Amino acid sequence: MFLRMVKGALFRQKGKMVMIAFTILLGASLATSMLNIMLDVGDKVNQELKTYGANITVVPKQNSVLEDIYELEGNDADGIKSAYLQEDELGKIKTIFWAFNIVDFAPFIDTTVDLMGNDVKLVGTWFNHHLSLPTGEELDAGVTSMRSWWTITDGEWMDEQAGEDEVMVGTTLAKAQGISVGDRISVSTRHGSKDLKVVGIYESGDDADEQIYTTLDIAQELSGTDGLLSSIEVSALTTPDNELAQKAAKDPKSLSIADYETWYCTAYTSSICYQIQEVITGSVASPVRQVAESEGAIMEKTRLLMILITILSLVGSGLGISNLVTASVMERSKELGLLKAIGAKDSAITALILTEIMITALVGGAIGYFVGYGFAQIIGQTVFASSINMKPMVIPIVAILILVVTFFGSIPAIRTLLRMKPAEVLHGR
Amino acid sequence: MTKRKMFFRMITASLIRRRSRMFVALLAIAVGATILCGLVTIYYDVPKQMGEQFRSYGANMIFVASAQSETESEVLTEESMNEALKYMKKDQLVGVSPYRYETVTVNEQPIIAAGTDLDNVQKTSPYWYIDGEWPSEDGQILVGKETAKLLSVDVGGRLTITYSPEALENPDQPAETDAAAGEDAVTMNFTVTGTLDTGGKEEDYIFMSLADMAALTGDNSRIDVAELSVSATQEELNAYVEEITEKVPAVTPRLVKRVTQSETTVLSKLQALVLLVTIVVLMLMMICVATTMMAVVTERRQEIGLRKALGASNKSIVTEFMGESVMLGAVGGLIGSFLGFAFAQAVSMNVFNSTITFRPLLVPIAIIAAMAVTGLASLVPIRSATDVDPALVLKGE
Numbered sequence: 001m002f003l004r005m006v007k008g009a010l011f012r013q014k015g016k017m018v019m020i021a022f023t024i025l026l027g028a029s030l031a032t033s034m035l036n037i038m039l040d041v042g043d044k045v046n047q048e049l050k051t052y053g054a055n056i057t058v059v060p061k062q063n064s065v066l067e068d069i070y071e072l073e074g075n076d077a078d079g080i081k082s083a084y085l086q087e088d089e090l091g092k093i094k095t096i097f098w099a100f101n102i103v104d105f106a107p108f109i110d111t112t113v114d115l116m117g118n119d120v121k122l123v124g125t126w127f128n129h130h131l132s133l134p135t136g137e138e139l140d141a142g143v144t145s146m147r148s149w150w151t152i153t154d155g156e157w158m159d160e161q162a163g164e165d166e167v168m169v170g171t172t173l174a175k176a177q178g179i180s181v182g183d184r185i186s187v188s189t190r191h192g193s194k195d196l197k198v199v200g201i202y203e204s205g206d207d208a209d210e211q212i213y214t215t216l217d218i219a220q221e222l223s224g225t226d227g228l229l230s231s232i233e234v235s236a237l238t239t240p241d242n243e244l245a246q247k248a249a250k251d252p253k254s255l256s257i258a259d260y261e262t263w264y265c266t267a268y269t270s271s272i273c274y275q276i277q278e279v280i281t282g283s284v285a286s287p288v289r290q291v292a293e294s295e296g297a298i299m300e301k302t303r304l305l306m307i308l309i310t311i312l313s314l315v316g317s318g319l320g321i322s323n324l325v326t327a328s329v330m331e332r333s334k335e336l337g338l339l340k341a342i343g344a345k346d347s348a349i350t351a352l353i354l355t356e357i358m359i360t361a362l363v364g365g366a367i368g369y370f371v372g373y374g375f376a377q378i379i380g381q382t383v384f385a386s387s388i389n390m391k392p393m394v395i396p397i398v399a400i401l402i403l404v405v406t407f408f409g410s411i412p413a414i415r416t417l418l419r420m421k422p423a424e425v426l427h428g429r
Numbered sequence: 430m431t432k433r434k435m436f437f438r439m440i441t442a443s444l445i446r447r448r449s450r451m452f453v454a455l456l457a458i459a460v461g462a463t464i465l466c467g468l469v470t471i472y473y474d475v476p477k478q479m480g481e482q483f484r485s486y487g488a489n490m491i492f493v494a495s496a497q498s499e500t501e502s503e504v505l506t507e508e509s510m511n512e513a514l515k516y517m518k519k520d521q522l523v524g525v526s527p528y529r530y531e532t533v534t535v536n537e538q539p540i541i542a543a544g545t546d547l548d549n550v551q552k553t554s555p556y557w558y559i560d561g562e563w564p565s566e567d568g569q570i571l572v573g574k575e576t577a578k579l580l581s582v583d584v585g586g587r588l589t590i591t592y593s594p595e596a597l598e599n600p601d602q603p604a605e606t607d608a609a610a611g612e613d614a615v616t617m618n619f620t621v622t623g624t625l626d627t628g629g630k631e632e633d634y635i636f637m638s639l640a641d642m643a644a645l646t647g648d649n650s651r652i653d654v655a656e657l658s659v660s661a662t663q664e665e666l667n668a669y670v671e672e673i674t675e676k677v678p679a680v681t682p683r684l685v686k687r688v689t690q691s692e693t694t695v696l697s698k699l700q701a702l703v704l705l706v707t708i709v710v711l712m713l714m715m716i717c718v719a720t721t722m723m724a725v726v727t728e729r730r731q732e733i734g735l736r737k738a739l740g741a742s743n744k745s746i747v748t749e750f751m752g753e754s755v756m757l758g759a760v761g762g763l764i765g766s767f768l769g770f771a772f773a774q775a776v777s778m779n780v781f782n783s784t785i786t787f788r789p790l791l792v793p794i795a796i797i798a799a800m801a802v803t804g805l806a807s808l809v810p811i812r813s814a815t816d817v818d819p820a821l822v823l824k825g826e
Contacts, residue, residue, distance in 0.1 A: 205690075316461070
C-alpha cells in the first residue's frame with residue numbers, strides 16, 4: 001500500500017516531480033563539475049606554469065663558482081672545468097621515485113668558439129629529443145618545449161632527427177654578424193672546426209640572444225668533451241614546499257624516519273632534487289627559486305580561489321534545491337490535511353513524503369552527476385586542452401550534499417503542516 | 430492614478446499575505462543575484478590580482494645603457510633611470526632596483542659584488558630565500574650561498590672587501606695586484622647579515638647597498654642595469670618600451686621575455702577558466718531561480734482561475750502577476766548585488782589579501798537580470814493558467 005501510494009504520487013504529479021528532479025539535477029551537476037575542477041585545478045595550473053621553464057638545475061659538484069668567475073674574466077673554460085656530468089646517466093632521471101612528475105628535461109654543454117674572429121658562446125642541447133624509456137613511455141624532451149618564450153624571428157626550430165650539422169643563432173648575434181637563415185657559418189675551437197648551417201634565428205630576451213644553440217654532439221665534438229655534460233635542466237611537477245620540505249632541504253638526515261618517508265614520497269622540489277642527486281653521480285640538483293617559489297604561490301592562490309567559488313556555488317545550489325522542495329511540500333497542504341483527516345499518523349505521512357522526494361532526488365542527482373561530468377570536461381578541454389581527472393570521492397560528497405539538502409529542505413515544511421489542524425488545512429488557511 | 434494605486438496595493442498585499450512563500454522566492458532570487466554579482470566581480474578582478482601574484486616571478490622589464498657605438502657606450506645613471514620612470518604609472522610599478530656590478534677581492538679571491546637598493550630588491554625578486562636577515566644599515570651585506578661556501582663565512586661573520594681598479598686587468602694574480610695597486614685599492618669591512626639562496630647565478634655574488642658600493646669605488650653615478658617589476662599587461666609593457674626608447678635616449682628598456690610571455694599565457698588560461706566557471710554557474714543558477722519562480726506561480730493557479738471567474742481580463746491578470754514577480758526580482762537583485770560584492774570582497778581578502786573596487790554598474794545589471802529571469806520564468810505558468818477555462822482551474826485539474 002505504501003509503495004503504491006508513493007508510486008501514485010510520483011506519477012500523478014509528474015510535472016511537479018520532474019521539476020524538482022530537474023532542479024536537483026542542476027544542483028548536482030553544478031556541485032559535481034565545480035568539485036572536480038577544484039580538485040584538479042592545481043595539477044592543471046602546474047602544467048601551465050611549465051611555460052616558465054625548468055624549476056630544477058643539475059650541475060656538477062664544486063664547479064659553479066669557478067665557472068662563473070673565470071668566464072667573466074674571459075678565460076677559456078675548457079682548462080678549468082674539472083667536473084662534468086655523464087651523458088649516459090641522463091635516462092636515469094626518468095627512473096626516480098617521482099619519474100612520472102618529470103615532464104621535461106634537457107642536458108647542456110657549452111663552450112666558447114671562434115666565429116669570424118669573435119669569441120661566442122656555443123651551447124649544445126636537445127631540441128626535440130625522442131626518448132623511449134624502458135617503462136614503455138615515449139617522451140619528446142628538449143628546449144623546443146622548455147624555452148617556450150623564445151620567438152623564432154626567422155626560419156624554424158631545429159629538428160634533431162634531421163641529423164644535419166645545423167645551428168640556431170640568437171638575434172643580437174645574428175644582427176651583429178649579419179647572419180641570416182640558410183647561411184653557413186664556420187666555428188672553430190682548439191679541438192677542431194665545423195661548418196654549420198643556420199636554420200633559425202630566435203629572440204629570447206636574455207643572454208641567449210648572443211649565443212649559438214646546436215645539438216649536443218656538435219658541441220661535445222667542438223669542446224672535446226665526448227659524452228660529458230655541464231648541466232641539466234629539469235622541469236618537474238611539484239608540490240609547494242612546506243616546513244617539512246624546507247627542513248629536509250637543508251639536511252635530509254636531520255629528519256625522523258617517519259618524516260623522511262613522508263618527505264621522500266611527496267613531490268616536493270627538494271625531494272625530487274634529492275632523488276636526482278641519488279641517480280646522477282657527482283651532481284648537485286638545486287631548485288630554481290624564481291620558478292619553484294612562484295609556482296607554489298600561484299598554485300595556492302588559484303586553488304583557494306576555486307575553493308571559494310565552489311563553496312559559493314554549493315551554497316547556491318543547496319539553497320535552490322531546498323527552496324523548491326519546501327515550496328512543493330507546502331503546496332500539498334490539502335493532500336496532507338486529507339490524509340490526516342482520514343486518520344493517517346504523522347509518522348506515516350512524513351515517511352510517505354520523504355520517500356517520494358528522496359526517490360526524485362536520487363534520480364535527479366544521478367543524472368546530474370553525469371551532466372556535471374560533461375560540464376567539467378567542456379571546461380577542461382576549452383581552457384587547458386586536456387580532460388579533467390574525475391575523482392571518485394566527488395560521488396559521495398555530491399550524494400550526501402543532495403540528500404542532506406532535500407531532507408532539511410522538506411522537514412520544516414512537513415512539520416509546519418502536521419502541526420496544523422486538518423480542518424484548517426482543508427479549509428485553505 | 431487610483432488604478433495604479435490599486436495595482437500596487439494588490440501586489441504588495443499579496444506579497445505580504447503570502448509572506449513565507451514569497452520569502453522562499455526572494456531568497457532564491459537573492460542567491461542567484463549574489464552569485465551573478467560575486468562571480469562577475471571576481472572575473473574582472475582576477476587578472477589584476479593574479480597579475481600581482483605573478484610579480485613573484487621577479488622583474489619583467491630591465492633598463493640597460495644605450496650602446497651608441499662600439500667604443501663609446503653611454504652610461505646608465507640614476508638620473509636617467511628616474512627620468513624614464515616618469516613615463517610609467519606609479520601604481521603599476523611594483524619595484525625598481527638598480528644594480529651596479531664590480532669585481533672586488535676578498536682574501537685575494539676575485540668575487541663579483543653588486544650594489545643595489547636592497548629594499549626594492551625584496552619587491553623585484555621576492556623569491557630570494559635569505560638565511561639570516563636582510564641588511565638594514567650601511568656596512569652590512571648579503572653573500573650568495575656558493576660564495577659563502579667558498580669564503581667559508583656564515584651569518585654574522587665579517588668580510589674584508591678590497592676594490593682596486595687594476596684588479597680587473599690582472600685577474601690571475603690577485604695577490605700581486607693588491608700589492609702593486611696599493612695606493613688605489615680601497616678596503617672596507619662588512620658584516621654578513623644573511624646568505625642568499627636562489628638556485629641561480631646570484632648565489633655567486635655579494636650584495637651591498639648602493640651607498641656602500643659608492644664608498645668602496647669612490648664613484649656613485651653609474652649603474653649597470655635596473656630591474657623593474659611592473660604590474661601591467663603585455664600591450665602596456667610594449668607601449669612603455671616604445672615610449673621610453675623614444676623619449677629617454679640614454680635608457681634602453683627591454684622586456685624579460687621569459688617572464689612576460691609566460692605570464693600572458695598562464696594568465697589568459699586562468700581568466701578563461703574563471704569565465705567558463707562563471708558562465709556555467711550563472712546558467713545553472715538562473716535555471717534554479719526560474720524553476721523556483723515557476724513553482725511559486727503554479728501554486729496560484731486557483732487564484733488565477735477565481736479572478737478569471739470574477740471577470741478579470743487575461744491582460745490584467747498577466748500584468749498583476751508579472752508585476753509581482755518583477756518586483757520580487759528587483760528586490761532580490763538589489764539584495765543580491767550587495768551580498769555578491771561582500772562575497773567577492775571576502776574572496777579577495779582571503780585569497781589575495783587586498784580589497785576590490787565596487788563596480789556600481791553591476792547593481793543595475795544584477796537587478797535587470799533578476800527581473801528578466803523572474804519575469805520570464807513566471808510568464809510561462811501564468812500563461813498556461815490564464816489560457817484554460819476558469820472552471821477547470823478552480824476544480825484543480
